[in-house]
Amino acid sequence: MAISKSAKIMAEMEKVKGKISDQQARLKELEQKHKEAENEEIVDIVRGMSISLEELPLVLQRIKAGDALGQNVPKSAGPEKEDAE
Template structure:
């Protein structure tokens, strides 16, 4: 096989390996970020001086404002 083709093929293999390692690192960093965000949310909720019932009521009220279907629901409302 042509030495240039071999060199390019070897470089491609190295690049694929690096990409795989970087993707794994990215997944780990995303998990760390999520864990830190969750810890921050938990700390904020625990810092609030409210009962569990009040917290549940507050979350129910807020779910209409911040839920995953908020943008879809707003779009449907605007179409009517």
């Protein structure tokens, strides 16, 4: 007996569902690997800054608050050279 049209469609649907499930699992795996890679990059950056573990929370709080880090060069109150010309 021949397979009905609806049975063929149902079989194709199941095949596609299986592929979708496989791809979702692959996506989840890639997202986890991406997160791990980002975390490694963050750790490398922080270690490269030579900040002690005790100082790290304070530095991160200052960054979050928008405080400037590093050297601050004040702007002069006088006219710029370009303005004088």
